[in-house]
Amino acid sequence: MSTAAVARAGKSWNDVPWQLWASQLAAILRIEIKKTLWMRRSIWIYLLAFAPAVMFGIHALTSPMGRNCSIEEDTRVLAYTFQIFYLRVGIFFGCMGLFTWLFRGEIVEKSLHYYFLSPMRRELLVAGKFLAGFITASLVFASSVLLCFIFAYGHFGPTGRAFVFNGPGFGQLTAYLFVTILACLGFGAIFLALSLIFKNPIIPGVVVLLWESFHAVAPSLLQKFSVTFYLKQLSPVTIPPDGLMALFTVVAEPVSPWLAVPGLLALSVATLVFAGYRIRRTEISYLAD
Amino acid sequence: MSPTTNSNVVFEDVSKFYGEVLGVNRVNLSLPPGVTSLVGPNGSGKTTLMNLVTGLVRPTQGCVSVLGLTPDEPEEFFRHVGYCTQFDSFPKGVTGFEFINQSLRLRGLTGNEAARLTAEAIDRVTMGEAAHRRVAGYSKGMRQRIRLAQAIAHHPTVLVLDEPLNGLDPMARAESINLFEALGKQGLHVIISSHVLHEVDKISDQVVLMSYGYVVAEGQIHGVRTEVKEHPMQILVRCAHPGLLASRLFSHDHVVEAKLNNDGKGVLVRTKDADMFYQLLNKIVVEEDFAVDTVAPNDDDVNSVYQYLIGNGGGTV
Numbered sequence A: 001m002s003t004a005a006v007a008r009a010g011k012s013w014n015d016v017p018w019q020l021w022a023s024q025l026a027a028i029l030r031i032e033i034k035k036t037l038w039m040r041r042s043i044w045i046y047l048l049a050f051a052p053a054v055m056f057g058i059h060a061l062t063s064p065m066g067r068n069c070s071i072e073e074d075t076r077v078l079a080y081t082f083q084i085f086y087l088r089v090g091i092f093f094g095c096m097g098l099f100t101w102l103f104r105g106e107i108v109e110k111s112l113h114y115y116f117l118s119p120m121r122r123e124l125l126v127a128g129k130f131l132a133g134f135i136t137a138s139l140v141f142a143s144s145v146l147l148c149f150i151f152a153y154g155h156f157g158p159t160g161r162a163f164v165f166n167g168p169g170f171g172q173l174t175a176y177l178f179v180t181i182l183a184c185l186g187f188g189a190i191f192l193a194l195s196l197i198f199k200n201p202i203i204p205g206v207v208v209l210l211w212e213s214f215h216a217v218a219p220s221l222l223q224k225f226s227v228t229f230y231l232k233q234l235s236p237v238t239i240p241p242d243g244l245m246a247l248f249t250v251v252a253e254p255v256s257p258w259l260a261v262p263g264l265l266a267l268s269v270a271t272l273v274f275a276g277y278r279i280r281r282t283e284i285s286y287l288a289d
Numbered sequence B: 001m002s003p004t005t006n007s008n009v010v011f012e013d014v015s016k017f018y019g020e021v022l023g024v025n026r027v028n029l030s031l032p033p034g035v036t037s038l039v040g041p042n043g044s045g046k047t048t049l050m051n052l053v054t055g056l057v058r059p060t061q062g063c064v065s066v067l068g069l070t071p072d073e074p075e076e077f078f079r080h081v082g083y084c085t086q087f088d089s090f091p092k093g094v095t096g097f098e099f100i101n102q103s104l105r106l107r108g109l110t111g112n113e114a115a116r117l118t119a120e121a122i123d124r125v126t127m128g129e130a131a132h133r134r135v136a137g138y139s140k141g142m143r144q145r146i147r148l149a150q151a152i153a154h155h156p157t158v159l160v161l162d163e164p165l166n167g168l169d170p171m172a173r174a175e176s177i178n179l180f181e182a183l184g185k186q187g188l189h190v191i192i193s194s195h196v197l198h199e200v201d202k203i204s205d206q207v208v209l210m211s212y213g214y215v216v217a218e219g220q221i222h223g224v225r226t227e228v229k230e231h232p233m234q235i236l237v238r239c240a241h242p243g244l245l246a247s248r249l250f251s252h253d254h255v256v257e258a259k260l261n262n263d264g265k266g267v268l269v270r271t272k273d274a275d276m277f278y279q280l281l282n283k284i285v286v287e288e289d290f291a292v293d294t295v296a297p298n299d300d301d302v303n304s305v306y307q308y309l310i311g312n313g314g315g316t317v
Ligand SMILES: Nc1ncnc2c1ncn2[C@@H]1O[C@H](COP(=O)(O)OP(=O)(O)O)[C@@H](O)[C@H]1O
Pocket: A284, A285, A286, A287, A288, B018, B021, B022, B023, B024, B040, B041, B042, B043, B044, B045, B046, B047, B048, B049
């Protein structure tokens, strides 16, 4: 590379108004996080998210000191709850409700033009809204998973504490929280992009749900275009495919976390780039809705 | 694209179709600074034109630029442009102050700067008392004013206002008109739409008349109403002796021109006063005793729009 080219590249890097973007991003986050955390529509997301925590809480109360259960059993129940409920239902539908509403809500309430008339790149708006949804969803679901974990092992007393701090417990908790956050990232990106294509995200939502649930029967290359594929690989306690599903499951070569995490990130980023491309072409015509 | 140093708002052969529906068609305009009024009946394409200027919709054909900038460079473009839309809607749950303040923060301003400009804008529309109440509880006029304040808060050089006088009581209306006039005098572009011409003609430096998606007339018109009244109207008279008629018409002041039609069977008259012309025509017909086949305004379209706009029906839409 010639020195001139280097200088030019350096200049364009400096030309990027990072400071402006940062303060605009902060402004979007202030508005959007407040909105997503407190909007009335979020109530059912909270109910969905914290339902398992309540179940584990009840279990902890009815089985003090692990009287009616064992650590292995609770570990398995937690694993099932996480993979079946959180990944397939809770986080999935929570993100669907939250992320599809980020732009739909502004269109329904006829306020999107205020953003579009700001001296702001629309891609930055996508990034800001996504980040706000991501922070909200991660906060809600990670704290719910944390509560489940505390209730699952807390009631074993010293044995539980030993499992967590001297056994595999703490590592599993970290993994659960990490996967939760990744799930919010992946599902969030997909639902945000879907909401920019379809007016009513219910039907595409169902399609995504079916795909995410049954992608295991697809050829292994296609499986990589599923969020759950990566999340399953990363979940700390594996549950074997059972029942009918086991018959059809195509076992994709296992992906190491070193590939699964970047894979999921790449999928999310690609989806968001697409969303940025869509939003540039979006016109304001609330009438037509 | 080369940065053109253009100080106008420019439409170059712009068309916008909403699917099959025509929004505006083949618009060519170059608007200099000052107050420009877009006037036309509902559905004539005023809002479409304004949405095109501000990038809320994209032209199907042609291009629009503002001071040589396009909305594709939003960071630069919207520092200069403010738009008060027709949508009477707000972000959820905001007070008047928050509404303006948060839109200034989105511009990247610091908390202090934003607060200062917010207070200034609220002051300009005299909304100080209600500023910290929720917008949801405002009257229509107050909502209109707070949206106007939001559009001017960042000191735009191009201010686009879609029917800004709607819903205002007479006093707020007069205040707003004074504000627009003052901003226009400061050298801003102030583009106002209205379906009632006499509402805005006194402060307008330019007027653009629209009808069915077309710009039907445009110009630097002062006191359009009188001008429209004096606008020479073309009337085609078909009669037995066009030569005779033409010679009788010449001597009258209000007749600007009277010439034989191309086919030789009629007279094309341009008059500044249609009423007086019709009276005169009747007189001539009686005196000379000849038959008139047809009398018809020649430029129908423009006239019907003018009639609509300046006719006493202007207020009853
Ligand atoms: N989003 C839209 N979808 C379809 N047609 C539209 C849309 N917006 C405007 N139109 C049509 O375009 C024409 C011009 O409308 P508009 O620009 O709103 O006129 P005005 O502001 O002068 O009342 C009308 O026929 C209207 O029905």
